[in-house]
Amino acid sequence: EIHPAAKEGSQAVAQQIAALIREKQAANEPCVLGLATGSTPKYLYTELVRLHKEEGLSFKNVVTFNLDEYYPIEPDALQSYNRFMKEHLFNHVDIPEGNYHIPDGTVPKEKIKAYCEAYERKIEEVGGIDVQILGIGNNGHIGFNEPGSNINSHTRLITLDNTTRLANAYEFPNMSQVPRLAITMGISSIMRAKRVILMAWGSHKAKIVRRSVEGHSTDQVPASLLQQHPNCQFVIDEQAAQEL
Ligand code: GLP
Numbered sequence: 001e002i003h004p005a006a007k008e009g010s011q012a013v014a015q016q017i018a019a020l021i022r023e024k025q026a027a028n029e030p031c032v033l034g035l036a037t038g039s040t041p042k043y044l045y046t047e048l049v050r051l052h053k054e055e056g057l058s059f060k061n062v063v064t065f066n067l068d069e070y071y072p073i074e075p076d077a078l079q080s081y082n083r084f085m086k087e088h089l090f091n092h093v094d095i096p097e098g099n100y101h102i103p104d105g106t107v108p109k110e111k112i113k114a115y116c117e118a119y120e121r122k123i124e125e126v127g128g129i130d131v132q133i134l135g136i137g138n139n140g141h142i143g144f145n146e147p148g149s150n151i152n153s154h155t156r157l158i159t160l161d162n163t164t165r166l167a168n169a170y171e172f173p174n175m176s177q178v179p180r181l182a183i184t185m186g187i188s189s190i191m192r193a194k195r196v197i198l199m200a201w202g203s204h205k206a207k208i209v210r211r212s213v214e215g216h217s218t219d220q221v222p223a224s225l226l227q228q229h230p231n232c233q234f235v236i237d238e239q240a241a242q243e244l
Contacts, residue, residue, distance in 0.1 A: 001233060002241045006043055006201035009235045013133070013197055014047035018057050020130060025061050032123075032130045033064045034190070035089075036143070037081040040135035040199050045088040052093045059095040063126050065119070066102040067134070067143035068184040071112075071157060073105035079171045080105060103155070103183040112183065116155040120189060132193035136200050139163050140208050140221035144184035147220045151228075153186030187225055196232040198223065203239040210243040 003009035017033065024031035035041070051057040066081060075082035082102045090100055101122060107115045123129060134142050139161060145153065146161045158181065165178040172178050190196065200209050212223035213234060219225060226232045 001235045003235065003237055005237050009199060009201065009237055010041075010043035011047050013044050013199060013235055014051060016197070017044075017048065017131060018051050018055075021057065021059070021062060024130070025058070028061075030061050030063045030126055032126050032128065033062060034129040034132035034185070034193055035064050035066050035085065036133050036135050037066065037068070037084045038135045040201060041133055042088060044133070044199070048089065049092040059093040059099075062095050062099060064095070064100045065123055065129065065185070066100075067190075068182055069103040069105045070179040071105045071181040071183050073179060075102075075105065103185075105179075105183065107183075109157075112157050116157070116183065119155045119185075123189065129193035130195065132190055132196045134190070134196060134198040134223075136198055136205060136208055136212065136223050137164055138167055138204065138208055140212060140223045142187070142190060142198070142222050142226070144182040145187050145190075145222045147222060149187050149219060149222050151191070151219060151225050152188050155183065155185045155189055158182055158184050187219075187222060191225070191229055193229075194231065196226060196229050198226065198232070198234050200234065200236045200240040202237070203242060205236070205240040206243040209234065209236055209240050213244060 021031045066085060069081045073080045085102055136142060139147055144158050146158060160180055160182055169175045169178050211221050215221060215224055217224045217227040
């Protein structure tokens with residue numbers, strides 16, 4: 001789906017999410033969302049907050065699972081995805097506190113494996129993710145699943161590519177402070193979502209969008225593995241579509 005710009009694309013995605021939240025409310029069921037961070041979903045969250053404030057969209061039945069978090073990182077650090085989600089969404093809507101889940105960047109290393117397994121279990125217990133929102137890294141990563149991530153991978157600790165650390169360095173005082181590790185949901189955790197919406201804005205994403213959509217489905221370009229998902233949509237702007 002190609003929109004003139006990020007604003008229109010994000011509004012369209014927000015409308016789809018709002019419709020699903022309302023549909024689930026009417027059926028008295030939880031609406032389970034997989035959420036992403038980075039610059040890409042910012043306008044989507046602004047729009048969801050607007051729908052809450054101006055159109056009475058309630059998040060009381062919404063349960064969320066975030067894709068990833070740096071490791072190690074304190075939840076209130078400026079660059080933490082825990083902080084990002086509170087600032088951009090959770091502090092501004094009526095989602096109950098126990099309903100949102102974001103990987104914890106402070107779990108001791110020896111407990112990470114069990115922590116990640118429990119994260120996956122929580123997703124299953126609530127019935128699986130209804131809609132997974134994704135951005136895309138310049139190297140094709142989704143969440144922090146870097147090139148080479150196996151299609152069967154689960155939530156786990158991963159080593160960040162240097163290209164990813166460079167791309168995200170602007171968030172940190174200097175490159176040496178960008179964490180080398182992250183906790184990320186796996187490709188298989190993402191593939192199990194009932195529906196996936198990947199968003200991409202700007203000409204700097206055009207090349208990787210083309211490789212993901214038109215190239216071979218390969219773990220060297222993690223987003224291209226989404227070609228194997230039965231209900232996946234790329235919502236992009238004209239600039240990100242310019243090489244298609
Ligand atoms: C980050 C995140 C991803 C995100 C991607 C793109 O490192 N871990 O979830 O989709 O890279 O970032 P941006 O949206 O800022 O371009």
